[in-house]
Amino acid sequence: MISIRTCRAIFAATFSLIAIVFIWNGDRLVDSRMTGLPVYKSPLFFPTIALSVIAICGLLVAVQALRNVKFGLDMDCDESKPRLGLAFGLLGAFGLYVLSIDWLGYYLSTQLFVLAALALVGVRGLKLVIVALLIPLCLYGLFVWGMDVWFPEPWISTVFGQHD
């Protein structure tokens, strides 16, 4: 199993590498048609400084991680263990939730997402049904009725001919 140090080194090195690629390809990634400007007025000036900081610090963090230099986790992370399957499952469900809005509308998508997410985290039985009904209803009431947040007309309502 891959250790947290190795993951940290890979993570930091990846960002360092991305930063180097961005610095290298600066002219292609930034529209710098206005030539003849002094360096400090170039649109690349400040991003290059920021990217250099990422590149250097990221590389050093990766080296430190590989050399087993100690680092601390924040309190919440220190007291719990990651459950990557669950975390990525929830993020995946969130992604599907975003995609489903255009098809099912806000209320139905939220209801399905809450049901799926609660089932994933292990909430079962009557509690699951009650909470899955209440959360979308409260959110819909608060944001759509209360704060007038507009959502696009869902595809499903056109099927049932409910659009005006």
Add this chain to the structure above:
Amino acid sequence: MELLLANLSSGFGEIMHLSVILCLLSGSILGVVIGAVPGLGPAVAIAVLLPATFSMEPLAGLSLLLGIYCGAWYSGSIPAILINTPGTPVAVLTTYDGYPMARQGLAKRALSIAFTSSLVGGMVSVMVLVVSAGMLANVAKNFGAVEFTAVTLLGLALVVIAHRGQMLATGMMLGIGLFFSTVGLGGATGMPRYTFGSSALLNGIQLVPVVLGIFAIAQALILIESALMARRDAEATNREEIPDSQASAGVDWDGVKEVFRHPRTLLRSSAFGVGIGVLPGVGEFLAQFLSYIAAKRASRHPETFGKGNPEGLIASETANNAVTGAALVPLLALGIPGEALTAMMIGVFQVHNIFPGPRLFEQSPDLINGIYASMLVINAFIFVFLLSLSRWAGVMTRINPLVLGVTILSLAFVGAYSLNLSMSDVWIALACGLFGYSARRLGLPVVPLILGMVLGPIIENRLRQSLSISDGSLLIFLERPISLAVFSILALILVWIIGSALIGKLSRKKPQPESKVSA
């Protein structure tokens, strides 16, 4: 003094509007509830509600966020005292003496001491804000681009120093935040930068989706994981029942009086809180820690600290609440937020085309006075609210974290979407959620990224202006007295960091060659 009172009375006039009062009270109550739920914290609530405040009047929106900010700091002590689990990370030292007091059947007293100490810290902090923000703004009126660049760089340096042991990781995250701030149309030429042809990125990466991803989505995932682990542990071992004395916690007036029997501790802890609170990036945890250590050293009975000494509780709670108002000083006077929560609040100003800084004191003194009055009322209201409802305080600690986590995820979606009614922001929030979760699980600090995003445009514009004045010469930073002083401090800090790292390395080589500590 007269001017001070005049400012405050004008501020009270400003908050006497139904919308402001409603926001102030609802924000405070929400903050109290959120602070009492372990693992949640005010950042999540502020992140989720930030887009909602954009349609409000600036003072109403700020009052809501300030209520959450202060409320959570007060009520983080409830679970710390009752179930030995801090509601907010800054309440961790409250568990040292609060929980032992509850175990001794003194839960009521411990809660009353915590709330009263928080009130003292909070009020002192507001007074410091009222007195010093105007003074600092007066000084900063003479600041030009050079001075602002220097002060902002000092702020960034302090953020890095505050994460000792993680300085390189902090530098990397700050760099990512600074880079995020450059995406979109910008710079001196106004040309698109790093948009990859996407029209959604032309307006740049906005703060709200990033904050929602990093704080709300990532925190929801970690909260769910922690809850599942706690449930498994509870099933494996017989969970400790909460004694009756803790479950029926209520007001203890002796606890309120007890706080004022330790005026030195109150004064010292308030000083630590406000002194450290005004420094960007240093934060309330250090204030609380130093205050606790100082109280222990000064005590006649240091051996009772950690075993239910009320003085320890007073020291930690006074210090962490004394940070709240002080942290607003650099934000209001210089336009430089010192930590993540005040950095998020800057969004409320910007959306109304208001820019915090010395000119705000001349252009919108009513708003500034309103913020002062709002902070005073928030502190007083939370204290009364908590004291009167502390009998039911324990209930808030029993909200199911699994349901809460899923609710936060649903809220994060609608929060990100409602900003611009755009799904692109939701995708950015999701990507930042993944990034924030991974970073936190790998021990990388995420707060510097937010500070980098907020401070990025300030530094970029001011740095360019400074270099334009000097025709590209960096020597301009050494020619102005204020920037010279700031850069001298920066140089001293750098020497100190390198020196202490070298000394640490040399001393480690001698006794224990295998143990390593990061620079």
